[in-house]
Amino acid sequence: MDAAAGRDAGEFMVVGVDGSEPSLRAVDWAADEAVLREVSLRVVYAFLWDRYEGAALARDVGRPSGPPSPREIADAGARRARARHPGLRVTADVVPEEPEHALVREGRDAAAMVVGTRGRSGLAELLLGSVSLAVAAHADCPVVVLRGSHDNQATPPVHGRVVVGVGEDVEASAAVRFAVEEARRRGVALEAVRAWRCPVHESADHPLTYGESARLHEKRAAEELDTALRHVPSDLRVYRRTVEGYARGVLLEASYRADLLVVGARRGDGHVGLQLGRVAHGLLHHSACPVVVVPDGPRDAAPGPDCGAVSLPPR
Missing domain, CATH: 3.40.50.620 (HUPs)
Structure with a gap:
């Protein structure tokens, strides 16, 4: 050929x-x-x-x-x-x-x-x-x-789900779009997770109001998740979950129940191209399933997330 x-x-x-x-x-x-x-x-x-x-x-x-x-x-x-x-x-x-x-x-x-x-x-x-x-x-x-024990097959699905990490830049997420397309091709569910944490100063300086502050951060994370998923086709089964904790740990946990873990990578301004943050770097080394790194601003120039969270389905 x-x-x-x-x-x-x-x-x-x-x-x-x-x-x-x-x-x-x-x-x-x-x-x-x-x-x-x-x-x-x-x-x-x-x-x-x-x-x-x-x-x-x-x-x-x-x-x-x-x-x-x-x-x-x-x-x-x-x-x-x-x-x-x-x-x-x-x-x-x-x-x-x-x-x-x-x-x-x-x-x-x-x-x-x-x-x-x-x-x-x-x-x-x-x-x-x-x-x-x-x-x-x-x-x-x-x-x-x-990565992972089933790294030599894309199909058939092992766990029946594609997990995507949703970061702070949710308006036009290339990683979410990729994950949606991949889940539809495979005929499996999409899990979208948004990890969140209270800033240290809020939990340390105001211990009595920590509960209220946590609720506000969780509410904001849920709203960001909704924004990132607002264009997902209605025929796709989607699990949404906001999780308190570091994004890397949340995503690593999700990788044990996923066929594919999708994260975004932010494009740098210099000649070195894409910059992998600590979250993506850690996932590439330790994920229990294959990882897809989706660059910001692919061919349609839409920005992508800085891999910060994932949606885990209910256990």
């Missing part, structure tokens, strides 16, 4: 591979998602990747006669995607460039990009690889970072 096919803006997805088992599981997930979106899949191998990660090659990529070539690694990913979904349009490309730069560029016109987690042993298995983190921080398209 011609490498240019399916390359119109938003009509293809990208998955980064490096020959490791986590990256091939990412191919599985990306293939499922591409079928859901009815777009083509582009498998990309930036062959300087091992300079950063030192990947251990998956069994179905390595050869008895020695390590595979970059082209063989890319082609192995494409074969895996086609085997999973024979009707899916798949291309494979090798880019002789630093992986974080190559993948960010490849994702400029993509509907979304999928990357796997990287870790070798012990605590490292809980942490995100440097390339995956850089791509999530700088890409112009939504980036799916696969």
